[in-house]
Amino acid sequence: MAYNPVTEGYIIDAPWRIDSSVQTIPILAIANDPLNADIHNIYVLDHNNGDNVVASTNWANKQVITANNKPFFYLFNLNKDLFVGNPISVKIKFDLESYLDNEEGPIYIYKSSTDLPTLSNWYVGDTHYHTNYSRNLVEYGAPIRDTKEGARALGLDWITITDHSFDLKAEEWPLLKAESSQYTDTSFVFIPGEEVSTNEYIGDKYRHYLALGINNYIDGIEIDPGFPFAGHTPPDTVNLVKSYGGSGYIAHPYLGHTVIDDPFRQPWKDAEYNLDFTGLQFWNYETVNGDDYEFNAGYEKWKSLLKDGRHVYVSGGSDAHGDFNTNLGKVRTYVYTEQFNQQGILTALKNGNSFMTNGPFVTFKIDNAILGQTVSKPSGSNPTLNIQWASTPEFGAVNKIEIWRNNATAITLNLNSLSGTNSWTDSTPVTSETYYRLVAYASGDYRAYTNPIWVKPNQGGGLDDGDSSSSSGGGGGGGSSGSDTKKPAKSEKKSILPSISVPSLPTIGAGDEAIDSGSGEPINSVVPDDSAKGITALLIYNLKKVGWPAALAMFAAIAAIAFAFQKLQVTGYKPRAK
Template identity: 30%
Template sequence: MGLLYAEGHYTPLGLSLLKRREPEVLADLPFRTEPAAPVPVVCMIKDAHLYPVRIKLVSVRVTYPSGTVRDHEFGLEEFVSEPLWYRVFHFLPEEPGRLTVDVTILCSRRGREFVVRNDNLRTASHAPFQVLASQYPLPRAEGWHYGDAHFHSSYTWDQAEFGAPLGAAVEVARAMGLSWFAVTDHSYDLDDREDSYLENDPELPRWRGLLDEAEEVDFPVLVGEEISCGSSEGKNIHLLAFGITELVEGKGDSGERWLRTEPDLQLEDALEEVLSQGGVAYAAHPFFRFTLAQRIFLGRGSWPLEDLRREGLSGLQFWNGVRGKEFEEGREAWIELLSEGRKLYVLGGNDAHGDFNRFRCLWVPLLKVRELPFHTFGRVRTVAYCPDGPGPEAVLGALREGTTSVTEGPMVLLRVEGGTWEVEVASSGEFGRLEEVRVIFGEVGKAERTLWRGGGDMNLGAEGPIPGRGYVRAEAETETGALGLTNPVWT
C-alpha cells in the first residue's frame, strides 16, 4: 500500500527535503465520533531519542457549525527522549455536526521554543482537522460488531512510514463506535530490531512485543500480519494473516536489501504456514495500483487472478479504504470467482497506519508528503457476527466462516433458512435514506441475477424464496452514496 505517517529522518544518500533537526511531532483525531462521545486528541512525538524535546503545552481550538469557538489547553512540561511518545487528550463537543479542530503544540529544544500546528512534516499542509461529531449512532443489530480488519500500529516502523500506538488506536476506536480491530503490521517490520529498521533480530522482539501488548490492552485486538510474499508472476504481493502466534517472515519488498526485490517467500508457502497455525488468510488490496517507484524499487505488483484461486485463501480485502477502480475490479473478480463455485469472502479495512483523520503519506521518497481524505482508520468497517461478544477468537471465527458484512454506512444483514432468504437493512440520518437495496442470486457458471429490489426508507426488511442451488448475497446504497454489502450465503 502507501507509505503513511511519513518517516522524515531516513536519509540514505545523506540528503532529504523532509528531514528536520527535530523529532516528528503530529496530532491526530478520529474523522467521526459517536453521539456524546468525548473527542480524543492524539499527540505523538517520533524519534525524540535522536532529537530530545520538551513539550510544554497542547492547545486545541474547536470551531463549531454555529460559529462558536472554544479553546482547550493541556499543560505538560514533559521532557521527551524516547523513540515514540504519545498522549491522548479529550474534549466533550458542545454541539453535534462537523467540527474544525486546530491543535498547536508548544515545544522547546536546546533552549529554543517552537510551535507545531497539527504536524511538523515538511511539505504537508498543517491544515486543521475536520471531525464529524455525529448526532446519529452507527446502525446496530444484536450480535453484530463493527471493526477495522486492516490497521498498522507503531510496530510498523521503517524507512518510509510508521503507525500509531495501540493505546491511541483503542481510544479512537471507542470514540468512533468500533468494537474491535485487527493489527496487521508488515512482516518485514516485525522481524527487525527494536532500535533499527535496517537490521533483523532473530529473537523477534517487535513481534513478541505486539503479541504482549495486544493481550494487555482493555479492548478486543485481533493480532495479525501483512505478509510480503511472491506471486505467480514473481512480484511482491501482500497477504493478511489472522490468528497466528508465530511470525511468518517475508521481506522481498522491505527495501532493506537495496535493489534486491525478488520475493523470499512464495504465496503457497505463506498460506501453508498460516494454515498450519490455525490462522485465516485474505488477499490484501489485491488490485491496488502501486506507484512507479514502488513497482521499480520494491518489486510490488497486483494479485494475478490465478493466485486468488489458491487453496487456503478465505477471501479478498478488495475494499481498502476507498471505492475506486481497484474496488470495482476487486468486486468484479470476486463475483467471477463466486461463479466458479469458489467460497470466498469479502473483507473491509483501510490499511491505515494511524491516520485517524486523514491519510498523510510519503508520496515522493525523500521529497514530498501528500494528504488524502481516505485510508483512514474505521472508515470502511467489517461487521462481525459474534453473539457472545467480539473477543479476538470470536472475530477470528467470523472471518473464517464469512459471517461478516462490510460497510461504509448502512448495516446489511442476510439470513438464509429453509429455502428462504431474509434481508434487514438499517441506515441513519448520517448516511441518509436507502436509495437501493438488492438481493442477488448466483449459480455456478451463470451470471448473477437480482431476486428483489427496494429502497426509499431508512430501514427495510424483506424475504423471499431461493430459486435453487447457488448463493445469495445483498447490497445496499444510501442517498448519500454510502454502500454496504454482505458475504454470500451458499444454499
C-alpha cells in the same frame, strides 16, 4: 495513508467522527522532529472558537526528546462539550525549546447524532490496520493503546492488527501479542496478525496477504543492501497461515497495476487465486470510490471466483497507519458472533459470517442460515430470503437493495427508509448449488456488500453438515445469546484514560519521557528505531514503498528540510525566560 517521518515532524490526529454515546474525544499529539526539539507544553485549541485554549499538558518540566523516544505520543481525552460547533475543529500547538512554536491542524471531527447502525450480536471493526510496530523510513502507525481510544470513539468494536511482516521483528511478535491482550476487554477486542509480503521467486515483485489469528510469527521480505528481495512464495504463505491456526485474506489484490503505483509491487496472478485462501480484502480507504479500478477489479475477481464455485469471502478494512482522522474505520466489517472475544470474531471472519460497508447495515437469512453458511434444501425448492437493514441520518436512508442470485441481480428492492425488514422468495427453483448475496445502497456513495449464503439441494433440509460458523442462530435478527460473552452497551463504556476538562488540566512530572497521568505508563513507542541499513537499502526501500518519482522527490525534500532546519536554529531561536 500513514504518519510520514520524512515530511511530518509534528502531527495532530483524532477520529473523523464520534458516536453519539461517546462523551470524550481522544486527540493524539505526535512529535517526530528530526532535530529532536524538546517540548515544554502542548496546547489543544478550539479553532471554531477563535483558537481558544481548551487544554494543556501543564508539564512542570520540559519533555526531553531524543532519537530513542521518538516518535513521541501524547493522548488527550477531552470532553466533547468543551468545543463549539459541529463538526468540531481542533488544532494543537507545541511549545518547543529553541525553535518556533509549531501549530498543527485544524482537523475536523463530526459529532454524530447516533451511533453506528447495528443489531444484536453484530460487531463492527477494521480488518486491516497498522500500529507503530509497522515502523520504517517512510511510515509508522499509532500505539495500540491510543488506537483503542480512537477506534472506540468513532464506533468500532474490534481491530485486526496487520503490521508489516518486513517491519515486525521476531522479538517484537510476543510484545505485539501481549499489548493486544492487555488492551482487550469487554468493550474492545484487538486481534494480532500480520500483513505478510510474498513473492514467487527471488527478485519477483511482491504481494500482500493478511494473516489473521496466527499463533506464530511469519518473517517477511527483508530489504538489505545485498539486493534482491527474498520472501515466502504465495503457496508457502497461504499454507503457513493455515498451519499457524489462522485465516488469510488477499490484501488489495490489484494494487501495483501500474509502475507509477509501485514499481516493486504487482497484482496477484490469476494462478494464485487457486490457492486455499479465506477471502479478499479489496475495499479499503483508498478504494472507497465506486469507480476506482482496484475496487472494481477486486469485485469482479470475487464474482468470478463465486461463479467458479469457490466459497470465498470479502472483508473491508482501512489499511490505516494510525490515521484516525482520514482512514481508520472509513470502510468497516461487521461480524456476527455470540462470543465477543478474539475467537468469536476470528471464527466469524474465517467463515464469512460478515459483510463490509462504509455506511448502512444489511443482513439476511435463509431459514436458519446466516451469511457465509450453506443451507441444504430439497431439490426444486424456492428459497426465501429474510432481509433486515438499518442506517442513520449520517449515511442516509437505504434507497435500494440488490438481491444477487449467483452472478446476476435477481431483483432490486426500491426502498426509502432508515431501517426495515423484507422477504423475497425466489421464483426459480433451486436444482443445483446456488448462492445469494445483497448489495445495499444509501445516500451518496454509502453502500454495503454481504457475503453469500449458499443453498445446496438434497433430499432433506437444514444447514449443510460440512458447514461451520460462529453461530447458527443469528443473522437476520440477531439470536439467542445463551451464556456467551457479551459486549456492554456503548453507554457503559469507560475510557482507559482520564477525561480532561478545564480548569483541571493534566500534569506530568519531570522526566525524560512523557508519562500518562492516569495510567502511569510511558507514552513513547516501545519499538526501537532500526532504519540504519545503508544508503543503498534506503533508496531501494523508498522505491519499493512509494515509487520512483515519490522516492526521488522524498530524498530531495530531506536535503531541503535539513537545510531549512539549520537556518531555523539561527533565525528561529527563542530564548526562554529563566
